[in-house]
Amino acid sequence: MKIIRYSIDENWHYGILRSGGDIERLKRSPLDGLQVAGYIDRLASVRVLSPFYRPRVFGLGYNYRAHSQEVGKNTPTLPVLFMKPSTTVIGHEEGIVYPSDGENIHFEGELTVIIGKEARNVSESDALDHVFGYTCGNDVSDRILQRRESEFGCLLVGKGYDTFAPIGPVVETELDPSNLHLITRVNGEVRQNGNTADLVYGVPALIAYLSKYMTLLPGDHIMTGTPAGVGPIKPGDTIEVEIEGIGVLRNKVITQAGATP
Incomplete structure (x- = not known):
């Protein structure tokens, strides 16, 4: 499973990247579980971010x-x-x-x-x-x-x-x-x-x-x-x-x- 962090419409999200370019948006950090939020974003329409913000x-x-x-x-x-x-x-x-x-x-x-x-x-x-x-x-x-x-x-x-x-x-x-x-x-x-x-x-x-x-x-x-x-x-x-x-x-x-x- 490929997890991606991305921004769209000036907001950032985590999601599951599916084959074909669909991103199934998650409700929260994947470190806290993989609950989906019910939204689908397209990879071509987002800006990919580093997987986690300012880690050690x-x-x-x-x-x-x-x-x-x-x-x-x-x-x-x-x-x-x-x-x-x-x-x-x-x-x-x-x-x-x-x-x-x-x-x-x-x-x-x-x-x-x-x-x-x-x-x-x-x-x-x-x-x-x-x-x-x-x-x-x-x-x-x-x-x-x-x-x-x-x-x-x-x-x-x-x-x-x-x-x-x-x-x-x-x-x-x-x-x-x-x-x-x-x-x-x-x-x-x-x-x-x-x-x-x-x-x-x-x-x-x-x-x-x-x-x-x-x-x-x-x-x-x-x-x-x-x-x-x-x-x-x-x-x-x-x-x-x-x-x-x-x-x-x-x-x-x-x-x-x-x-x-």
Whole structure:
């Protein structure tokens, strides 16, 4: 089942996206149940929004061996975690704002997990019971700031600009995350071609690990890491992250308001 958040007539709603483009509107957040409201909207007539408004976002570094190799890092012996501010999150077809002082901004296509049920001290065998669904994500990163921060053992602003976490377009609730094909394109050219079977730490392991130390809440996002092939983007570029069974997340890179193109 594909869940979508969208706006129409200056109001926003959740809905179930049916094949053919019909959206069956829901009464409330899908995290509170899937009661339908009795209205049908057409996908062609709405604006798609990020699946949830300003969620907590957990990120993973070096969670594909090939990506670790391309950046000269060893395979991690525990999940390498960071957080992205909730204000980084944007939706399908929204603009990724290129910082006015940006020099080396990269895309990172990723499978993103949406938590559906509170999780604390969850075992790997029970972890997927706490998942609401899965969507596409792009962990946009300022490499220069990221490296400067990493020298001192921290990571925030290099991942934390507003608009640096495109998420969407839909949440697929019925999916096996262990073997999904992921492709990232820049201006139509394939740059990443990976599979979640190659994750160092799969979705159950990540949920179990995180929930050992903190309570995961409904609506939390876990961006599971990026395959090899990351690279720079610039204003005017269009980035597409496509994941098997979910769809295509598309965003254009735009200049910051007031910046010189």
